[in-house]
Amino acid sequence: MNTKLVSFVLTILLSDFVNSATFENxxxxxxxxxxxxxxxxxxxxxxxxxxxxxxxxxxxxxxxxxxxxxxxxxxxxxxxxxxxxxxxxxxxxxxxxxxxxxxxxxxxxxxxxxxxxxxxxxxxxxxxxxxxxxxxxxxxxxxxxxxxxxxxxxxxxxxxxxxxxxxxxxxxxxxxxxxxxxxxxxxxxxxLEEVPPHAFDFGLKFKRLNVPLTVWNVVLAQNRIKKVHKDAFKHVNGFGYLSLADNHLQELPPEVFHSVKNINTLDLTNNNLGHVSGVFDDININQLILLNNSLSCFPMEVFDISTISYVFVDGNPFTCVCVQFFD
Known part of the structure; x- marks a missing residue:
């Protein structure tokens, strides 16, 4: 083998060996x-x-x-x-x-x-x-x-x-x-394709007696989520900001927010939700964002049993008279 070639190869090998420190130059x-x-x-x-x-x-x-x-x-x-x-x-x-x-x-x-x-x-x-x-x-x-x-x-x-x-x-x-x-x-x-049951149970260790368990910010936007398990948020009493925007949700279980009493902002923008009847019963939500879904109707009776300050529903194919006042 050519002597110069051997020398060149050895130089490269030795160089790689010497330059092996974690922080090099x-x-x-x-x-x-x-x-x-x-x-x-x-x-x-x-x-x-x-x-x-x-x-x-x-x-x-x-x-x-x-x-x-x-x-x-x-x-x-x-x-x-x-x-x-x-x-x-x-x-x-x-x-x-x-x-x-x-x-x-x-x-x-x-x-x-x-x-x-x-x-x-x-x-x-x-x-x-x-x-x-x-x-x-x-x-x-x-x-x-x-x-x-x-x-x-x-x-x-x-x-x-x-x-x-x-x-x-x-x-x-x-x-x-x-x-x-x-x-x-x-x-x-x-x-992500699913929010599994008891997703936030790790927080129970830090829950004090008679003090609600609150998770402040959870952003799961722009995933591939098709399913939120009915017990996904079990034991959580409140969210500051919860985003499931830009996923593939077609429905939410009516029980999914049963333990959740307060959400400041819930963002469900850009999903395929066809109905939300029963999903937001008995809950306090400041901003509910349902932009660009597949809703033909919004359950107006929810305002009689829940406190929801603002609902954003632009971009849905509404057909029922219950939401004509949004026009």
Missing amino acids: VTVLLTTQLGKLFLYGKPPIAAIFIPSSETLTDYINHQPLEVVTIRNQKIPKLVENSLSNLSNIVHLSIISSGVTELEPGTFKNVPKLDGLNLEGNLIKEIKNGVFTGLQVKFIYLNNNKISIIENHAFNNMTLTLISLNNNRISAWNTNWFLGSPVGSIYIAKNL
Whole structure:
């Protein structure tokens, strides 16, 4: 074999071997939370270059700034301890950096970490042990390729908000959130086909005696949902904002909101609902949005047994006289 060719191949192999650190030629931006510290009218920013390291610790911990942003870098995999022992960091973002895999144990000893942003990467799976037990309040995983979330992926956290928009999730599992007080869940633009029974039972652990169980924001818009189980919202007493817009619903079970007494906004836009008789009985709804469905009639008697402030019904093929006053 040609000596130069052998040398070239060995150089490539050795280069790949040497360039195997988690953070290889990566630039990290550090700043502080808005409103805390300003320099010349702006929050201070420090750019740190990491030539090669398995962890951020040695480059970050001696800095006084507590917000880390890594954007548009090349970090294929986050391994055990690669984001551990960050004693001062409050917010951590690794955005659009080609991350395909998160190993269990990536985050350890991050006592002040409040939020994570891993948007715009190539993550396919959330394994148990990556986030389990992590004491953060919010996680953004939008715009990845997530299709698998293991059974206890977000258990025993202080998590209150999770955003999984624009992924490939096809089934909802209430066990994901056991032991975590999640009040805002965003799973729009995925592949969900059903809202299963007892979908929000994870919240029962945090329900106090004689205090209603409320879920603040749930967005399941732009999925493929054909069915909402009659017990999907059982034990939930209220929603702030619930969106099932842009799905494939043809009907809702009359019992589906039986335990739900209050909804500020319920959005059912762009479905195929042909009737809603009995669905909204004995409930308080501020805004009921039924735009662009297949309703030929709206049950006006619902106003005698429920408190519904506003109903939006444009784009339905009404044929009955009961809704002529909408014209």
